[in-house]
Amino acid sequence: MTTFVLVPGAGGAGSYWHRVVPLILGAGHEAIPLDLPADDPASGLPEYAEIISATVGSRPDVVLVAQSLGGFPAAQVAASGRHPGLRALVFVNAMIPEPGETAGEWWGHVDQEAAMRAAARAGGWPVEFDPQAHFLHDVPAEVVASLGSAERDETETIFGAPCEFTEWPAIAIRVVAGRDDRFFPVTFQQCVARKRLGVEPDVLPGGHLIALSRPGELAEYLVAI
Numbered sequence: 001m002t003t004f005v006l007v008p009g010a011g012g013a014g015s016y017w018h019r020v021v022p023l024i025l026g027a028g029h030e031a032i033p034l035d036l037p038a039d040d041p042a043s044g045l046p047e048y049a050e051i052i053s054a055t056v057g058s059r060p061d062v063v064l065v066a067q068s069l070g071g072f073p074a075a076q077v078a079a080s081g082r083h084p085g086l087r088a089l090v091f092v093n094a095m096i097p098e099p100g101e102t103a104g105e106w107w108g109h110v111d112q113e114a115a116m117r118a119a120a121r122a123g124g125w126p127v128e129f130d131p132q133a134h135f136l137h138d139v140p141a142e143v144v145a146s147l148g149s150a151e152r153d154e155t156e157t158i159f160g161a162p163c164e165f166t167e168w169p170a171i172a173i174r175v176v177a178g179r180d181d182r183f184f185p186v187t188f189q190q191c192v193a194r195k196r197l198g199v200e201p202d203v204l205p206g207g208h209l210i211a212l213s214r215p216g217e218l219a220e221y222l223v224a225i
Helices: 021-026 045-056 068-078 103-110 112-123 141-147 186-197 215-224
Strands: 003-007 030-033 062-067 086-092 172-178 202-204
Touching: 003 045, 003 068, 021 030, 021 215, 045 062, 045 068, 062 068, 068 086, 068 103, 103 112, 112 186, 172 186, 202 215
Parallel strands: 003 030, 003 062, 062 086, 086 172, 172 202
Antiparallel strands: none
C-alpha cells in the first residue's frame, strides 16, 4: 500500500483534494490531504515544510503530491534526505523551485505573467487574472458551491523564505500539467519542467484546479505510479 501525501496550493485547504481522496482509497491506498496555516503570518515555507515532513515521517512507501504553491515546501521536504520511505515527488500544476529561490522570486524568474497573458490573448479569456476565468472555468458549479469558506487568504510570509535545498533527490520526480490550465499554461509548464528538472510533463485534461475538475484522471495517474 502506498501513502499519498497531498499538499494543497495557496490557501492551504486540504479539502482541495476531497474528490481525489476517495478514489485513491478505493484503489487500496492511503491518502492524506494536508491543511497548511495559510492565514497565519507567523507561518511560511519552513513551517509548511515541517508539517509535511511530520506527516511523511518514517512511512515506508510515500508519494508526495504538490499542487501549485505547494511545490515549494514539497521540494524542500523531498530534498531534505530525512525520509527514506519517500519514493516519488509529483508536481501538479506546480511551482517548481530552484535551490535557494523564494516563492516570491519564482514568478519573475519564470516570467509566469507573460505566459498567462499570452495564453489569454490566444484563447480569448480575460488577460487580467480573474478567479472564475483562470481557476474555476472548468470546475463543475456544484463543486464550486460545495467549497464554502475552506480556502483561506494566503499571507505574504510563504513568499519570502528561500527554498532550502542544494540538489534534487534521487527519487522519481514527475510533473503533471493540466492541458486546460490558464494560470500556468501547459506550454509554460513544459518549458519550466524541461529547464529546471530535465523532465517532460505528463499532460492531463483539466485546468489549474485539476483535482476539482478532473479528479478521476488525476487519481488514475497517481495510482498508476
